[in-house]
Ligand code: GDP
């Protein structure tokens with residue numbers, strides 16, 4: 530029985546007004562639809578056709594370009610039509626209505642890319658990078674997403690899988706000859722092959738970790754007593770006035786967030802409400818939100834007035850910072866104390882930290898002195914090594930799969946030749962983990978999750 534494939538349609542351009550708006554259709558045999566919309570013309574594949582787009586009564590809805598890509602030479606691998614009309618919401622919706630009238634249904638988010646994946650036009654890592662390219666929050670992230678889209682990440686994974694398959698064939702072949710198996714594996718240098726595979730995997734993991742930092746960025750939470758300068762520091766880092774700065778303690782009632790980009794890495798900074806006990810209901814809500822922000826943070830910037838030290842209030846604030854969070858202590862307002870800016874690490878003599886944070890930075894949010902030290906330290910603390918050639922954008926999902934494969938290879942190497950069947954099983958599991966990245970053995974529900982996060986029209 531032939532599988533029924535619905536024709537899908539969506540407005541592919543961003544909502545709102547624009548110079549040009551694009552409607553995209555994908556499905557089987559779209560020429561009849563193309564002819565109906567163009568008033569009887571037949572578009573040639575890959576040639577722009579300038580035409581009216583007409584309704585059921587042959588009245589023009591709009592005019593523009595029709596592009597026709599015949600299967601399988603298209604983004605989705607199916608017939609694809611793009612209608613480039615005028616980018617007003619009313620016109621676009623009328624055109625979309627017309628497509629639906631002609632038998633198309635509305636595309637779900639990511640459905641075009643999902644079809645491209647299902648038709649082997651892209652592997653899963655590439656499909657994800659389509660979304661990453663669209664969502665890229667910095668130029669570096671966009672460059673890396675494009676590299677992944679072109680397959681540079683997948684190429685690394687495929688190389689790993691190929692070498693792994695070679696090793697597995699060797700190991701599984703010996704299972705049939707139990708008497709000589711050890712000699713056989715030793716002669717074929719199975720141990721050396723496994724060690725090299727582990728090295729290669731470590732390399733890819735290191736690169737993917739950098740890519741994930743670039744994609745996910747970092748969450749930074751500002752904590753500290755009222756008036757210590759949290760809002761001022763946030764403004765100084767962001768470069769404009771987004772938080773309210775006043776001399777009255779407790780002015781920043783709500784968490785205020787800002788995203789900045791440091792060396793290509795998106796950094797989400799949240800200014801807290803001061804995290805102190807209060808009966809004020811508005812402030813109470815802010816505190817709850819701050820508490821949540823702390824649970825999702827990577828780094829806590831703890832602002833301290835070194836003269837006042839830690840009073841009871843500040844101590845109770847500090848007790849809310851999860852122990853696992855990385856901490857940077859910031860002693861602000863050095864301009865008032867005539868100190869100079871600097872970074873101090875644990876164990877340094879001149880360091881007088883009041884919070885036991887591993888790093889202490891002295892700066893002035895007002896004069897800007899020491900801010901660059903803080904920026905550098907933030908990047909260092911999450912392990913960012915700077916953009917390098919060949920880096921690709923990676924997701925947490927990819928990192929988890931790589932780590933799983935790494936563990937299985939370690940198990941295989943620890944297990945050694947003692948139990949060949951176990952060795953074979955660990956290698957098989959390692960391959961399964963790697964295959965999840967490119968989507969070779971991916972469960973349907975995972976696909977659903979991945980593609981539902983796309984925007985409509987992609
Ligand atoms: P928050 O309550 O922790 O958010 O503190 P604010 O950012 O609102 O700052 C409280 C007061 O301290 C304001 O009057 C700021 O202008 C002042 N302030 C903040 N940072 C500095 C600094 O580095 N030097 C000086 N001299 N004043 C500062």
Ligand code: ZN
Nearest residue numbers: 759760773781
């Ligand atoms: Zn504030």
